[in-house]
Amino acid sequence: FQAEDGIRDQPRSRGLGDVYKRQTDNSPEISKDTKLNVLFIVADDLNTRIGVYGDNQAITPNIDKLAESGVTFMNAHNQYPQCAQSRASFMTGLYPDQTKIKKLLIYLRETIPDVTTIGERFRQENYHSVRIGKIFHYHNPGQIGTSGHDDNRTWDQTVNPYGRDKLEEYKVKSLIPGKFGGTLSWLEADGTDEEQTDGIGATETIEFLDKFAKSGENFFLAYGLYRPHTPYVAPKKYFDLFDKNEMIIPKVSEDYYKTIPLPAAATVTEKAEERNLEYELAQTIKKAYYATNSFVDAQIGRVLDKLKETGLDKNTIVVFTSDHGYHLGEYGHWQKRTLFEHSTRVPLIVSGPGINKNEKIMKAPIELIDMYPTIMDLVGMETPKFVQGKSFAPLLKDSSKVSRESALTELNIDRIPVQGYSIKTNRYRLTQWGENGSMGYELYDHNVDSEEMNNLAENADYKDVKDSLINVIAERIANARTKPEGLGNQFEPRYRKGWDYIKIRPKK
Numbered sequence: 285f286q287a288e289d290g291i292r293d294q295p296r297s298r299g300l301g302d303v304y305k306r307q308t309d310n311s312p313e314i315s316k317d318t319k320l321n322v323l324f325i326v327a328d329d330l331n332t333r334i335g336v337y338g339d340n341q342a343i344t345p346n347i348d349k350l351a352e353s354g355v356t357f358m359n360a361h362n363q364y365p366q367c368a369q370s371r372a373s374f375m376t377g378l379y380p381d382q383t384k385i386k387k388l389l390i391y392l393r394e395t396i397p398d399v400t401t402i403g404e405r406f407r408q409e410n411y412h413s414v415r416i417g418k419i420f421h422y423h424n425p426g427q428i429g430t431s432g433h434d435d436n437r438t439w440d441q442t443v444n445p446y447g448r449d450k451l452e453e454y455k456v457k458s459l460i461p462g463k464f465g466g467t468l469s470w471l472e473a474d475g476t477d478e479e480q481t482d483g484i485g486a487t488e489t490i491e492f493l494d495k496f497a498k499s500g501e502n503f504f505l506a507y508g509l510y511r512p513h514t515p516y517v518a519p520k521k522y523f524d525l526f527d528k529n530e531m532i533i534p535k536v537s538e539d540y541y542k543t544i545p546l547p548a549a550a551t552v553t554e555k556a557e558e559r560n561l562e563y564e565l566a567q568t569i570k571k572a573y574y575a576t577n578s579f580v581d582a583q584i585g586r587v588l589d590k591l592k593e594t595g596l597d598k599n600t601i602v603v604f605t606s607d608h609g610y611h612l613g614e615y616g617h618w619q620k621r622t623l624f625e626h627s628t629r630v631p632l633i634v635s636g637p638g639i640n641k642n643e644k645i646m647k648a649p650i651e652l653i654d655m656y657p658t659i660m661d662l663v664g665m666e667t668p669k670f671v672q673g674k675s676f677a678p679l680l681k682d683s684s685k686v687s688r689e690s691a692l693t694e695l696n697i698d699r700i701p702v703q704g705y706s707i708k709t710n711r712y713r714l715t716q717w718g719e720n721g722s723m724g725y726e727l728y729d730h731n732v733d734s735e736e737m738n739n740l741a742e743n744a745d746y747k748d749v750k751d752s753l754i755n756v757i758a759e760r761i762a763n764a765r766t767k768p769e770g771l772g773n774q775f776e777p778r779y780r781k782g783w784d785y786i787k788i789r790p791k792k
Contacts, residue, residue: 320637320663321496321600322406323591324506327580328367328418328513329620330606332631334577336644343525343578346585347633350604352642354635355680360650361691361708365608365620365627367513368421368433370652374607375401375420375438377656377671379692379764382771386696388421390777392435398772400668402656403438406504409665414492416443417485417508424465424513425450428481443488447481449473449517456515459557468558468618469515470572472523477582480517482509486583490590497594507587511580512610514619516572518579526574531567533613540615543739545724547702547717551695552617552624559616570612601636601662603655614735621695623706623715623726624736628693636662639680647710648683649691650676669770672763692760707757714753716761725750 334344336351337358363373364380372378372385372392376399380386384395392399403413415434418424422432429446449471458469477483489507496503511517541549553559561569584604591597609627611617620627632650635641653673660667661677678685690707697704702723706715711730717723725741727750732738740746767774 318599319502321411321502321596322504322659322663323587323600323602324402324419324504324659325584325587325602325604326371326419326506326508327604327606327631328424328508328510329608329610330512330577330580330631331610331612331626332629333574333610333612334581334631336633337631341526341530341574343574344581346581346588347604347631350584350588350602350635351633351644354602354633354639354641355643355645357632357634357648357650357676358644358646359648359691359708359710360605360630360632360652361628361693362608362630362652363693365622365693365695367424367607370607371420374605374652374655375403375435377402377653377668377673378768378771379653379672380694381765382672382768382774384774384777387777388423389433391433392420393437395775395777396771396773397775399670401435401438402659403504403506405660405665405668407438407440410502412441412496412501412503413439413506414441414443414503415439415506415508416488416492417445417482418510419506419508422510424510425453425515426465428510443485445481445484445488447484448475448479449481449515453515456517458515464515465513466619467514467555468569470569470576471515471517472520472572472575473517475519477519477579477586480519480579482511482580482583485509486586489587493587493590493594493596497596509580509583512573512576516569516576518572518576522575522578522582523571525578526571528564528567528571531570531574533561533563533566533570534615536614536616540737544726545717547697547700547704547723548623548715548726550697550700551622552611552615554621555618558618561613566613569618573610573612597636599637601634601639601659603659604631604633604635605652605655606630623693623695623704625708625713625728625730625734628691628706628708634658634680638662640683643683645679645683648676648679648686649688649708649710651688651691654687670768670772672768690756690760692757692764694764705757705761707753707760709753712749712753714750714757716754716757720758721754725754727753 333339335348362370368388372383406413420434428450456471460467609629611626657667657675661675674687676687690709704717713728715726727740728736
């Protein structure tokens, strides 16, 4: 391998794929020499409104079934609560301060041209690396049917599905007519699942599974869904599953915003058109989100059923997650781009040979960048030196093998401007705004305040906790800003406004 990949010619480490043997009544023994495949499923803007995560309103039987066959992480967090930034981060195992991608419309190789992505690492080992749908960033729904801001070096083959939801955008209801991707919008669609973009994506994924089952070729197969990202579009049958009147919309007093730092208040009051919605309208929108989640679940179920039907489940690791969390009216806010739990927390389920079944890891903090080294360990490959994530592969066999003490997320607010960082431990969240907290702190105790409504940063009873966590976050930030060994070239991006380049000059 090239030196900039940070990998040396050395014997492969032994992962679960090298040592696992299994015998069932209906399947042959899996040899210790059998190489494991990976099915990587990523939803867009999916929070933990899922049955296995304790949401009693959610109807997600297929994701819940996947959880029964593997390990579910209840305290997993993204590294930047927005699509492009998060995806570039977890596909490289780097923090956003290291990818230099903190805005949309940036190609990965503009900032870190020598990086080896997860898919590229599999290509180096003669796996077939395939992308179907959205893995790197796409403007959603604007770039559906295109390659978006994909990374060609990651894949051997790609498929860009384009469905009825895209063709019938003129039917979509929106708070701002004609605006969909960044605005609350929804549609009870006509037609079948298979006509929708994500349904077509599922069909394409199924076809690849059939091909791999016949050829015996090893694969890294990434199925990226475009939903439940706005517009919330699903066939009408999914809307019929939910009663709008059962949708509860959180209420917040204007006085609440005085209890948190100005930047935090700015994040949850960012979109004027989405604030103070009429209650019935908010219920309609929330119902649409739940309906779209159920549609997403059904497409995932189709793919998982085919995986089992082909017998590939016997030697395939399944990793399921989302790029970030999502607000549904909490703090008066909808969508993402905050450093609250609703925005940083993501679903994460891992299933496959040698992995515990029906287990929840309740409190151990996990970062999405930890997926890269974990997958490498599971399939017995060397992890590139530059990767900053920590493998949680031991946790998949032993829940006591905690790999990290906190999960770090960052967010830039351009209009103030300020940078925020937040860490989540097994109990606390500390959020810092500005260098060394120059614009304030937030502290939340999840033992008594899982909704993060009571900022304890100025509470004298929590002074020791706050001081300790300030030391932790300072070290975490310093490490996340350090250029990793073996990364190769690293450049500041040329940011775009629309499709035009704008050179950002350094501040004096």
